[in-house]
Amino acid sequence: MQIHKAQFRCSSQRTSQVPADALRDIAFIGRSNVGKSSLINMLTGHAGLAKVSGTPGKTRLINHFLIDDRWYLVDLPGYGYARASRSVRNEFSRLILDYVLRCEKMHFLYVLVDARLEPQRIDLDFFGLLGREGVPFGIVFTKIDKLSAAQLRRNLDRYRSTLLEQWEELPPIFCVSSADRRGREEILAHIEKCLTDCS
Ligand SMILES: Nc1nc2c(ncn2[C@@H]2O[C@H](COP(=O)(O)OP(=O)(O)OP(=O)(O)O)[C@@H](O)[C@H]2O)c(=O)[nH]1
Numbered sequence: 001m002q003i004h005k006a007q008f009r010c011s012s013q014r015t016s017q018v019p020a021d022a023l024r025d026i027a028f029i030g031r032s033n034v035g036k037s038s039l040i041n042m043l044t045g046h047a048g049l050a051k052v053s054g055t056p057g058k059t060r061l062i063n064h065f066l067i068d069d070r071w072y073l074v075d076l077p078g079y080g081y082a083r084a085s086r087s088v089r090n091e092f093s094r095l096i097l098d099y100v101l102r103c104e105k106m107h108f109l110y111v112l113v114d115a116r117l118e119p120q121r122i123d124l125d126f127f128g129l130l131g132r133e134g135v136p137f138g139i140v141f142t143k144i145d146k147l148s149a150a151q152l153r154r155n156l157d158r159y160r161s162t163l164l165e166q167w168e169e170l171p172p173i174f175c176v177s178s179a180d181r182r183g184r185e186e187i188l189a190h191i192e193k194c195l196t197d198c199s
């Protein structure tokens with residue numbers, strides 16, 4: 001799939017404010033600073049579309065980008081930003097959970113994890129929740145340009161074994177770098193499949 005047109009549509013503070021049309025959302029979520037906004041810019045080929053920052057907690061709202069007048073790519077706030085105050089953290093979690101678990105537009109969720117890190121409790125718990133709630137999701141390992149091929153293989157093996165302690169079947173797994181654009185075609189092909197499978 002190619003993306004020809006990507007337009008910022010709106011930022012929502014709550015699920016009731018998301019676009020009311022019938023177009024489907026493909027959303028990106030993950031811990032703060034994992035590279036959600038960078039990946040959205042890389043996939044769309046628009047460098048400044050989603051705001052990227054070295055400071056965690058940059059994306060605070062549900063951002064909808066209309067793609068080729070056909071579907072929405074959604075940038076969500078990061079979870080688990082330890083330095084945010086408790087009330088801000090709670091507000092983020094409420095916003096995220098309400099959207100992810102209850103919004104009918106939400107069609108497929110890519111959960112991003114930093115390929116350099118060992119499996120983090122907060123991500124594993126989140127996968128568990130998605131599984132229990134029946135939310136369709138995939139895992140995207142980010143920033144793979146910061147690892148050698150051998151390190152990446154080792155980290156992926158470790159991650160898969162951890163997941164297999166709890167899951168009988170693994171969700172779709174992708175590896176990307178927004179720096180060198182690796183993984184772009186695979187994700188775009190998967191999005192296309194998600195959009196056509198259930199149309
Ligand atoms: N080397 C490298 N750096 C990356 C990659 N993706 C993101 N970064 C850097 O990581 C930092 C965070 O990127 P963002 O895209 O803003 O992360 P985010 O997940 O949207 O962050 P929040 O909105 O704060 O939750 C920025 O400094 C990016 O330049 C990547 O694939 N490779």
Ligand SMILES: [Mg+2]
Pocket residue numbers: 036037038051052058059075076
């Ligand atoms: Mg962001």
